[in-house]
Amino acid sequence: MLLVCVHRGSGSLAAVRRRGAFAVNLLHSEGRAAAEAFAHPDGWRFEGTPWEGTAGRSLPRLTKHAHATAECAVVRTFDAGDHTVVLGQVEEIQMDGRPPLMYGLRHYAAWTG
Numbered sequence: 001m002l003l004v005c006v007h008r009g010s011g012s013l014a015a016v017r018r019r020g021a022f023a024v025n026l027l028h029s030e031g032r033a034a035a036e037a038f039a040h041p042d043g044w045r046f047e048g049t050p051w052e053g054t055a056g057r058s059l060p061r062l063t064k065h066a067h068a069t070a071e072c073a074v075v076r077t078f079d080a081g082d083h084t085v086v087l088g089q090v091e092e093i094q095m096d097g098r099p100p101l102m103y104g105l106r107h108y109a110a111w112t113g
Helices: 011-019 032-039
Strands: 002-007 021-027 066-080 083-095 101-104 107-110
Touching: 002 011, 002 021, 002 066, 011 021, 011 066, 011 083, 021 032, 021 083, 032 101
Parallel strands: none
Antiparallel strands: 002 083, 021 066, 066 083, 101 107
């Protein structure tokens, strides 16, 4: 299972609720541009980030930046402050093979382990 927290006023949460599913894209070491695009509050994240639908549910898979993409079916949601916690059962995973991107202490780095 995967857990994501989504701002209650976001269009992303509305899409997750409508579809009953979501995708989690774990970025590879060259995915910093996508990380920065999706961290920005502007709603045009997908406009400049190449993506395609996943095999199972046609959820957004970041074709140029994802180390792995997990398709998840929503199992449960509950509110927590100004966010909604979404629990998802992983149904399918696609892997790229490049090293994952790490972020901590305001710095990006490639996982070398």
